[in-house]
């Protein structure tokens with residue numbers, strides 16, 4: 265079952281299937297069992313799904329995700345506003361999110377002091 269992420273009037277993203285490279289969790293019958301999507305990010309390219317496997321703690325960016333942008337102008341405004349409010353840097357797209365996620369995994373694995 266594909267997962268769907270939507271920001272009304274701004275963007276939507278579909279993820280066909282999710283499976284964890286780390287422990288092989290495939291999300292059970294509903295496709296999202298044992299996965300948390302709270303870390304998904306909104307970028308200038310659209311919503312980038314970020315999945316955390318609650319079985320093993322691995323965080324990853326599914327490669328098979330389709331990013332759709334409904335209003336580029338509104339999306340950009342929302343991303344810029346959010347950056348101002350939260351002080352987090354603006355991410356341009358999937359590649360930057362993937363880099364960020366690698367850092368999170370490294371911190372969790374304690375490779376970075």
Ligand SMILES: [Zn+2]
Nearest residue numbers: 284287317320
């Ligand atoms: Zn896992």
